[in-house]
Amino acid sequence: MELTARKKQILKVVTERYIDAAEPVGSKFIAQAMGGAVSSATIRNELADLTEQGYLEQPHTSAGRIPSPKGYRLYVNELMERKALTVQEAEEINAALSGKLGQLDSVVAQAGQVVSSIAGYPAYSVAAGKSSVTVRRYDLLPVDAGSFIAVVMTDDSRVKSQLLHCQLPITDGELPALANLLNSHFTGISAPEMGQKLMGLTSQLGAELFMPLSQAIEYAAGVMESSAQNQVYAAGQTRILSQPEFQDLGRANELMGLLTDRKESLPVLDEGTPMQILIGPENLNEALRDASVVVASYDIGENMRGLIGVVGPTRMDYAAVAARLSYFAESLTKMFGKNNQLPPKEEDVP
Amino acid sequence: MELTARKKQILKVVTERYIDAAEPVGSKFIAQAMGGAVSSATIRNELADLTEQGYLEQPHTSAGRIPSPKGYRLYVNELMERKALTVQEAEEINAALSGKLGQLDSVVAQAGQVVSSIAGYPAYSVAAGKSSVTVRRYDLLPVDAGSFIAVVMTDDSRVKSQLLHCQLPITDGELPALANLLNSHFTGISAPEMGQKLMGLTSQLGAELFMPLSQAIEYAAGVMESSAQNQVYAAGQTRILSQPEFQDLGRANELMGLLTDRKESLPVLDEGTPMQILIGPENLNEALRDASVVVASYDIGENMRGLIGVVGPTRMDYAAVAARLSYFAESLTKMFGKNNQLPPKEEDVP
DNA sequence: TTTAGCACTCCCTTGCCTCGAGTGCTAAGC
DNA sequence: GCTTAGCACTCGAGGCAAGGGAGTGCTAAA
Numbered sequence: 001m002e003l004t005a006r007k008k009q010i011l012k013v014v015t016e017r018y019i020d021a022a023e024p025v026g027s028k029f030i031a032q033a034m035g036g037a038v039s040s041a042t043i044r045n046e047l048a049d050l051t052e053q054g055y056l057e058q059p060h061t062s063a064g065r066i067p068s069p070k071g072y073r074l075y076v077n078e079l080m081e082r083k084a085l086t087v088q089e090a091e092e093i094n095a096a097l098s099g100k101l102g103q104l105d106s107v108v109a110q111a112g113q114v115v116s117s118i119a120g121y122p123a124y125s126v127a128a129g130k131s132s133v134t135v136r137r138y139d140l141l142p143v144d145a146g147s148f149i150a151v152v153m154t155d156d157s158r159v160k161s162q163l164l165h166c167q168l169p170i171t172d173g174e175l176p177a178l179a180n181l182l183n184s185h186f187t188g189i190s191a192p193e194m195g196q197k198l199m200g201l202t203s204q205l206g207a208e209l210f211m212p213l214s215q216a217i218e219y220a221a222g223v224m225e226s227s228a229q230n231q232v233y234a235a236g237q238t239r240i241l242s243q244p245e246f247q248d249l250g251r252a253n254e255l256m257g258l259l260t261d262r263k264e265s266l267p268v269l270d271e272g273t274p275m276q277i278l279i280g281p282e283n284l285n286e287a288l289r290d291a292s293v294v295v296a297s298y299d300i301g302e303n304m305r306g307l308i309g310v311v312g313p314t315r316m317d318y319a320a321v322a323a324r325l326s327y328f329a330e331s332l333t334k335m336f337g338k339n340n341q342l343p344p345k346e347e348d349v350p
Numbered sequence: 351m352e353l354t355a356r357k358k359q360i361l362k363v364v365t366e367r368y369i370d371a372a373e374p375v376g377s378k379f380i381a382q383a384m385g386g387a388v389s390s391a392t393i394r395n396e397l398a399d400l401t402e403q404g405y406l407e408q409p410h411t412s413a414g415r416i417p418s419p420k421g422y423r424l425y426v427n428e429l430m431e432r433k434a435l436t437v438q439e440a441e442e443i444n445a446a447l448s449g450k451l452g453q454l455d456s457v458v459a460q461a462g463q464v465v466s467s468i469a470g471y472p473a474y475s476v477a478a479g480k481s482s483v484t485v486r487r488y489d490l491l492p493v494d495a496g497s498f499i500a501v502v503m504t505d506d507s508r509v510k511s512q513l514l515h516c517q518l519p520i521t522d523g524e525l526p527a528l529a530n531l532l533n534s535h536f537t538g539i540s541a542p543e544m545g546q547k548l549m550g551l552t553s554q555l556g557a558e559l560f561m562p563l564s565q566a567i568e569y570a571a572g573v574m575e576s577s578a579q580n581q582v583y584a585a586g587q588t589r590i591l592s593q594p595e596f597q598d599l600g601r602a603n604e605l606m607g608l609l610t611d612r613k614e615s616l617p618v619l620d621e622g623t624p625m626q627i628l629i630g631p632e633n634l635n636e637a638l639r640d641a642s643v644v645v646a647s648y649d650i651g652e653n654m655r656g657l658i659g660v661v662g663p664t665r666m667d668y669a670a671v672a673a674r675l676s677y678f679a680e681s682l683t684k685m686f687g688k689n690n691q692l693p694p695k696e697e698d699v700p
Numbered sequence: 701t702t703t704a705g706c707a708c709t710c711c712c713t714t715g716c717c718t719c720g721a722g723t724g725c726t727a728a729g730c
Numbered sequence: 731g732c733t734t735a736g737c738a739c740t741c742g743a744g745g746c747a748a749g750g751g752a753g754t755g756c757t758a759a760a
Contacts (some may be wrong), residue, residue, distance in 0.1 A: 374753090376753055376754085377753075377754080378752090378753080390753095391755095394753090394754065395754075395755095398754090408754090410751095411753085411754065411755090412751095412752065412753050412754060413752080413753070414752085414753065414754090429738070466736075467756085532757090
């Protein structure tokens with residue numbers, strides 16, 4: 001059944017006050033915050049109802065109320081006012097965007113840092129690309145008798161390269177032949193298929209051709225593999241340590257572990273959804289049971305999406321974080337839209 | 351003045367016991383640990399001396415003694431027995447080396463993770479390269495009318511590449527000419543010099559050549575810059591949270607901040623020194639005043655060194671950490687020595 | 701120089717008490 | 731039937747004293 005308007009207002013007051021002060025909220029405060037139209041006793045009756053219906057919780061009998069995850073959910077869905085950013089906040093984000101991203105090319109990694117600083121909570125960032133990448137073309141560049149450069153371009157337009165050495169010297173004439181072989185037989189297929197084809201060629205080629213060929217293929221397979229698994233970048237992890245709910249070392253430790261060593265299991269966002277808020281137990285991950293996550297996505301062209309998430313206590317300031325995150329995501333999408341000189345995903349220059 | 355043999359033995363017992371138990375050590379325990387040759391009262395006299403000389407500290411009047419930084423220093427310099435690794439430990443390290451480093455190419459980043467897990471403390475890792483890198487050669491590969499691949503090889507034999515787009519189409523004939531221009535004028539010089547030369551060419555070239563040229567140069571400058579600043583990788587940061595000395599949130603927070611957000615200011619190792627131990631206040635960094643760092647270096651060919659450090663409480667098990675770290679560093683050096691198919695520093699494939 | 705003995709210091713834990721915030725309930729009022 | 735004043739009750743936080751224990755420093759004797 002639907003809550004009365006007054007109950008909703010009470011829930012809103014409790015939630016916002018608790019987000020602000022991190023302390024249970026009492027009936028007296030609520031009565032006052034609502035303009036004194038009703039007395040604290042009335043509020044107490046309402047609070048008892050809300051508690052019974054599962055929207056509020058009581059740490060102990062003689063304490064005030066705090067929102068339950070169910071309460072937060074209702075707050076986020078219905079009560080929270082979509083905050084507009086102040087001009088100053090928008091300026092801050094713009095400054096962070098133009099300053100940082102121009103300097104360092106690894107947009108995805110930088111995005112995490114920027115968001116963490118504008119949200120005030122730890123943040124993480126992933127580039128959600130195609131799940132299966134194949135090689136579109138190969139180039140081999142001669143360096144000296146014993147070594148050459150392999151350049152691999154994938155079908156999502158990333159380019160990677162590496163210097164390869166071989167035991168036996170190769171003549172200049174052989175390299176174009178090798179490249180031809182690679183481009184005609186080893187493009188558009190998966191890594192295992194590449195392995196099979198290579199096996200099939202063992203007998204036909206001499207060692208002096210086979211060795212550099214297999215090296216190039218091994219390298220290409222490595223590129224394909226590493227493109228498929230999405231690297232997760234996290235930043236600002238220590239910010240959780242200043243949150244009162246993580247003063248307990250055990251809890252902090254669990255979350256820190258997730259944010260530093262098990263980043264891969266941080267929640268991702270379903271395609272098509274621009275933003276999602278996951279509250280406490282809504283997170284499948286055990287370590288996030290007492291935390292909340294706000295995730296948003298942005299477009300970076302060429303069928304790629306960037307994902308950016310903020311992790312905080314369930315008590316986190318959803319309105320502010322959601323507003324900043326969506327502003328940030330939209331700005332990034334725009335940046336990539338008009339300025340597509342920036343390639344979809346660059347090499348991570350360390 | 352030199353300490354007597356007995357005082358040294360006492361200091362050794364205190365240090366090792368404290369490393370083990372993280373609790374102040376009393377005279378009774380020491381007497382027992384020394385075989386009962388002397389009584390606890392005698393030990394107490396000696397302890398008073400050692401305390402007065404600054405080798406030991408007393409948390410409060412009625413507590414046992416703990417080593418001071420000066421005490422740790424003497425222990426590390428003279429008393430500590432260089433532990434040989436057990437066969438099992440060596441096996442563990444070998445397994446970690448062969449398993450991990452084959453799979454993922456980013457050796458430096460992986461080294462931090464491996465060391466953290468074998469040492470049981472957080473670890474960090476840097477590739478200390480040449481401070482000023484220049485471009486040795488350029489290659490430009492045509493992709494389509496609007497874009498080409500720029501391949502840049504630096505004088506320390508790293509290869510980086512990127513897809514570049516240009517507004518105006520370029521014909522196939524122009525690309526080799528551009529590459530010639532780059533190779534003849536823009537190799538072996540610094541980024542600012544490159545900028546100047548480029549300015550000098552503004553008038554001589556048409557826009558359809560100037561644009562891609564400046565893009566290629568901008569990219570090369572980015573590669574040079576990012577090679578110069580050494581990226582620091584850290585791993586296992588959360589391990590400090592289980593150390594009793596970092597149960598205090600303030601202290602833990604400070605160190606975590608250093609290990610996640612201010613990694614660049616972690617201590618490095620002077621060239622020529624294979625390993626160094628920095629104890630408590632010997633660290634210049636304020637956040638490491640109550641911590642110790644063990645740093646070692648390994649060779650990765652081509653005038654490059656890798657640096658790998660372990661961060662722990664001053665109470666850390668120096669003998670074990672030093673033994674494992676040096677074994678690890680030596681193994682890595684050997685690996686790079688014999689198997690130089692692995693290039694000095696690869697691109698970080700995410 | 702070493703040792704036994706002993707008083708002393710200091711921390712840590714436990715139990716007890718008080719204080720204050722906030723509740724739930726009841727009965728009266730609108 | 732909803733609202734409100736009043737009041738007893740609950741629970742946690744913080745202060746305080748007592749007791750126990752670990753370990754010391756000092757003294758005097760071997």
